[in-house]
Amino acid sequence: MNRRRILFVLPCLAALAGSTASAAGAAEIPPGLGWHELAETRLRAVCPSPAQYPEIQGVEGCAAVTEDWSGAAFDAAGDRMYISGGGHGGYAGNEWYLLDLGSLTLTRINEPSTPVRDGCLFDGIYADGRPVSRHTYQHLAWLPGLHRIFLVGGSRWQCGYFIDDAWTFDPAGDNWTERSYVGGPRTGFGLSLAVDAPTALVYAHDDYDLYSYNPATDQWTLRAENLQGPGDYKSGVIDPVRRRYFYYATDNRTLYWYDISSATGMLTRQSGATTGCTFMDTYAAGWDYDPQLDRLVAWSGGDSVQLLNPDTRVCTTVSHPGGPAAIPQGTFGRFRYSTRSQVFVTCNDVDDNCFALRLQPSTLLFADGFASGDSSLWSSTAP
Numbered sequence: 001m002n003r004r005r006i007l008f009v010l011p012c013l014a015a016l017a018g019s020t021a022s023a024a025g026a027a028e029i030p031p032g033l034g035w036h037e038l039a040e041t042r043l044r045a046v047c048p049s050p051a052q053y054p055e056i057q058g059v060e061g062c063a064a065v066t067e068d069w070s071g072a073a074f075d076a077a078g079d080r081m082y083i084s085g086g087g088h089g090g091y092a093g094n095e096w097y098l099l100d101l102g103s104l105t106l107t108r109i110n111e112p113s114t115p116v117r118d119g120c121l122f123d124g125i126y127a128d129g130r131p132v133s134r135h136t137y138q139h140l141a142w143l144p145g146l147h148r149i150f151l152v153g154g155s156r157w158q159c160g161y162f163i164d165d166a167w168t169f170d171p172a173g174d175n176w177t178e179r180s181y182v183g184g185p186r187t188g189f190g191l192s193l194a195v196d197a198p199t200a201l202v203y204a205h206d207d208y209d210l211y212s213y214n215p216a217t218d219q220w221t222l223r224a225e226n227l228q229g230p231g232d233y234k235s236g237v238i239d240p241v242r243r244r245y246f247y248y249a250t251d252n253r254t255l256y257w258y259d260i261s262s263a264t265g266m267l268t269r270q271s272g273a274t275t276g277c278t279f280m281d282t283y284a285a286g287w288d289y290d291p292q293l294d295r296l297v298a299w300s301g302g303d304s305v306q307l308l309n310p311d312t313r314v315c316t317t318v319s320h321p322g323g324p325a326a327i328p329q330g331t332f333g334r335f336r337y338s339t340r341s342q343v344f345v346t347c348n349d350v351d352d353n354c355f356a357l358r359l360q361p362s363t364l365l366f367a368d369g370f371a372s373g374d375s376s377l378w379s380s381t382a383p
Helices: 003-017 061-067 372-377
Strands: 034-037 071-075 080-084 097-100 105-108 140-143 148-152 166-170 175-179 192-196 201-205 210-214 219-224 235-239 244-249 254-259 270-273 286-290 295-299 304-309 314-319 335-338 343-346 355-358
Touching: 061 080, 071 140, 071 335, 080 140, 140 192, 192 244, 201 235, 201 244, 235 286, 286 343, 295 343
Parallel strands: 192 235, 286 335
Antiparallel strands: 034 355, 071 080, 080 097, 097 105, 140 148, 148 166, 166 175, 192 201, 201 210, 210 219, 235 244, 244 254, 254 270, 286 295, 295 304, 304 314, 335 343, 343 355
16 A cells, blocks of 8 residues: 555544434445434334224334334344334234345335234234234344244233244245244243354243254254243343353343353353443343454443453443434344444334444445555454
8 A cells, every 4th residue: 555545544534433423325324433323214104004004003003113122133144124013002013124224224024914813812823824913022033044034922912921932934925934832942021032143043041041943953952951040131142253142131230151162062051240331230232242343232222332341241331422312111132233334223213213333444445445454553442
C-alpha cells in the first residue's frame, strides 16, 4: 500500500468512531460504529389486518408478537431473522415475519391459521394442522442443514399451558412438520435452545438438564443431569471457538456452561461468578457470540451492551447513543449477530423499526485494495 492511500484511509477510520443512530438507506447498513435504525422495518405495518382476521386478535393484537415473551431464529447463511410470537390470551396469530439484512426489508411471509381454537383442547394444533400461536421465549432455532426453523414447546393460545412438542417450519414452502419429542427436555419458562454449528446439533437446557437434538435423525439425547437448577427463564448461547454452551439465570450473576466439544457422552455443568455483568439481572436479555471481538455480547435495551469475556467472566460496558428501548417481557432471541453483515440486529417492538449495532469497523469496507495484514490497524481492548 502506498503512502497516499494510508493517509486517505486513516481519516475515514477516525470518522467511523464518532457515530449516532441513523436511518439505513439504499439497502445498506451504514459503516459507522453504533446503532443504526433500519428504515421502514416496523412489524406492525405488515401485521394481519384486524378487519380481515378479527378472531386472531386476542387482547393485544399483533403487538403480542414482540411483547409476549417471544424470540426469533436467525439464518446466518441467508442473513435473515425469523420472528413469531403471541400465545396465551394475547394473540392467536401463528404467522412468521422475516427481516432480510440483504435487502433491509421486513415482511410477513405467510397468513395466520383460521379458524383458531384453544390449544389445550386440541393438542396445540389449529384446525389446519399447524401449531397454535405461543410465547416462543428462547424456544426457536434455525437448522442450517434442513433450512428449517425449529420450534419447541411454548405457552399455548388460549389456555396458556406449556406443551411438550417440537416442529420444523419451512419458510420456502410454508409448511410445518411435527418432529419427535421422545426423550426431549421439559418444556417451560426455563427451556433454552442453541445450535452448535460444527455438529449441527441443537442443545436444549430445561430447568435442570441438558439435551441434544439431532435434526438429521430426529432424535433427542440426554447429555447432562443436575439435581438442582438456577431457576426459570434461561437464555443460552454457544461459543463456537471454546465449544461451550453458556447460559445464565437471574441468580447472583452466575455464568453456567458445558463443554460440548464432544458430540456424544454425558457432560458436566460448570459455573462461575461474573464481574460487572449487570445484564444478568434481566432474565431475558438478548445475547450472542461476536467472532470479531471474541466476546459474548448482551443487550437488555437502551444504548449499552455488555461484552463478556468467557475466560475471565468479566463484563465491559460499551455505549452508543440512539439504541432502541427495552420492553418488560424481554428480548430473548431477537438480538443476534450477523456474520455476513458484521452487525448485531434486533427487532424489539412492533411499533419501532428494527436496529443494527456495529461494534467494530466492517472489514467489508476494505475489500478493495487492502492487504490482509492491514486489519491490524484495529484491535479489541475489551478485557
